[in-house]
Amino acid sequence: MSNKRPRPPTQAQKGKGSTTTTTTTTTTTATAKRSASSQRFSERQAAKQRAAQEARRARTRTYGILTIALVVVIVAVLVIVKVAGGGSGSGTVDQASPPAGTPIPAATLAKLQSVPISTLAGASTSGVVTTPQSVNDPALVADGKPELLYIGAEFCPHCAAERWPLYVALSKFGTFSPQPGRIHSANEDGDVPTLTFYGTTYSSPYLTFTPVEVTTNKPQGNGYAPLQTPTQAQLTLWEDTNGGTFPFVDIGGKKVLPSAQYLFTPLENLPFSTVAAQVGNNSTTIGANIDASAAQLITTICGSLSNHKPAAVCSAVHGG
Amino acid sequence: MPKWPGVVGTVASALGLGVAGYLTYEHFTSSTSLACSDNGVVNCLKVTTSSYSAVAGVPVAVLGLVFFAIMLVLQLPPTWRRPEPAVRLGRMAWAVVGLGTVLYLLYAELFAIDAICLWCTAVHVLTLALFATTVYATSAYPAPSTEVVALDR
Numbered sequence: 001m002s003n004k005r006p007r008p009p010t011q012a013q014k015g016k017g018s019t020t021t022t023t024t025t026t027t028t029t030a031t032a033k034r035s036a037s038s039q040r041f042s043e044r045q046a047a048k049q050r051a052a053q054e055a056r057r058a059r060t061r062t063y064g065i066l067t068i069a070l071v072v073v074i075v076a077v078l079v080i081v082k083v084a085g086g087g088s089g090s091g092t093v094d095q096a097s098p099p100a101g102t103p104i105p106a107a108t109l110a111k112l113q114s115v116p117i118s119t120l121a122g123a124s125t126s127g128v129v130t131t132p133q134s135v136n137d138p139a140l141v142a143d144g145k146p147e148l149l150y151i152g153a154e155f156c157p158h159c160a161a162e163r164w165p166l167y168v169a170l171s172k173f174g175t176f177s178p179q180p181g182r183i184h185s186a187n188e189d190g191d192v193p194t195l196t197f198y199g200t201t202y203s204s205p206y207l208t209f210t211p212v213e214v215t216t217n218k219p220q221g222n223g224y225a226p227l228q229t230p231t232q233a234q235l236t237l238w239e240d241t242n243g244g245t246f247p248f249v250d251i252g253g254k255k256v257l258p259s260a261q262y263l264f265t266p267l268e269n270l271p272f273s274t275v276a277a278q279v280g281n282n283s284t285t286i287g288a289n290i291d292a293s294a295a296q297l298i299t300t301i302c303g304s305l306s307n308h309k310p311a312a313v314c315s316a317v318h319g320g
Numbered sequence: 321m322p323k324w325p326g327v328v329g330t331v332a333s334a335l336g337l338g339v340a341g342y343l344t345y346e347h348f349t350s351s352t353s354l355a356c357s358d359n360g361v362v363n364c365l366k367v368t369t370s371s372y373s374a375v376a377g378v379p380v381a382v383l384g385l386v387f388f389a390i391m392l393v394l395q396l397p398p399t400w401r402r403p404e405p406a407v408r409l410g411r412m413a414w415a416v417v418g419l420g421t422v423l424y425l426l427y428a429e430l431f432a433i434d435a436i437c438l439w440c441t442a443v444h445v446l447t448l449a450l451f452a453t454t455v456y457a458t459s460a461y462p463a464p465s466t467e468v469v470a471l472d473r
Binding site: 057060061063064065067068071074075078079082187188219222265268 | 372374379419423426427430431432433434435448451452455456458459460462
C-alpha cells in the first residue's frame, strides 16, 4: 500500500505537461491547504474559547468558595470575640431604673386609679389568655387579712404586662403609699413599660397585698441582679403551684394566676405614657386587654378575698 | 447541573420551615411550652421574648417562616434546572437576605441579649447551609442553558 503523498510537479514536468492540468492541480491543492488551515484555526479558536470559559468558571468558583469562607470567618470571629469576653453586651446594657422606679406623674396615677368599673367590665375578653384558676391551698393570710401574693421580676416582660391590671384592680380596694414608680422590663426582654411594686406599701381594709420582685431588670452574669428574696413558704407555694415561673399571683390560696393574663407583645418598646393613655380605652387592643384583665381580678378579689366588699366595686363588676 | 444542590437545598429549606413553624407557634402561645433549657447561656425564652424577637411588630419567627417557604420553592430540583438568569439571581439574592438576617440575629444573641436559643441556632445553621449551597452551586455550575450552548459547540 502506497503511503506516498503526491509530489509537486518537477521543473521538467512543468515544462512538458499540459498547462491546464497543472493549473487545476495547483488550485485544488491550495484550496485544500486553505481549508485545512482554516479548520485548524477554528479548532484553535474553539479551544481557546473553551479554555477561557473554563478559566472564567474556575475563577467564579474560587470567588464563591472565598465568599463562603469569609462568612464562616465572620461567624467564627463573632463567637470567638464573645467567648473571649470581648463583648459583654455593655453597649446595650439595660439602663436600670432606680430601685423604686422613676416617679409617675400624679395625673397619670389618678387616671389609672379611677377607670370606671363599668368600663373595665365592658372590655372585650378576647385578648385574655389566662384566667384565675381555683386551687385548694391553705388560706393565705397576712396581718390578719386575706393575702394577695404577687411574685415577679423587673426584667420579666410577662410580669410587666401583669402589673398594669394588678395596679388598676388593687386601686379599687386600697391605696399605695408611696405610689409605684415607672420601670420597664429588660431591654433584651421586650422593653415593656410598667410599674414596679418594689418599695411600695399597700393599705386596704379588705386585704393584704404582698409583692415580691425577685430581680431587677439589670443584667448580672447570666441573669439579673437580685432584688427581693421570697420567704421559704412563698418559695414552696410558688414552686409547687407553677414551677417557679414569673409571674405568680396567689389570691388568698383560693385562686392563682400561673402566668400573665394577656400577651405582653403589643406593649413592647412603647413609652409608659402611651400604654397609660390606653388604659380605660376599650377600643384599643392594649386598653381592652388591661381593662378586661383588671375586671377579672376585681371579680376574683371580690369573690375570694374581700367578701364582696366594697359593695360599690363588687356589685358594679360583672359577677362580683 | 448536578442534582445535589436541589436535594440539599430542599431538605435544608424543609427543615428550616419546620423549625420556624414551631417557633412561630411558640411565639403566639406565650412561649410557655418551648422545649429548651432556660438556664445560663442557653435560654430560648429570653431570646424569643426579647425586643429582638420582632421587627416592626412582625415576629422574627414569622419572617423565618416566610423566608423558608420562599426558599423551599427556589431550592426545589426543578427550580435549579430552570435556565432563566432571574431565577438564579433571585435565589442568590434571597440567600444573601437570609445570611444578613442571621448575622444580625447572631450578633443580637451574643452581644445584646446575652443568651442563645438552640432552636434559633438550628435556623441559623440551616440558613448558612442554604447560603453556602446556593453560592457554591451558582458559581461552580453554569446555568442549564449555558451548558447546552457549550455542548453544541
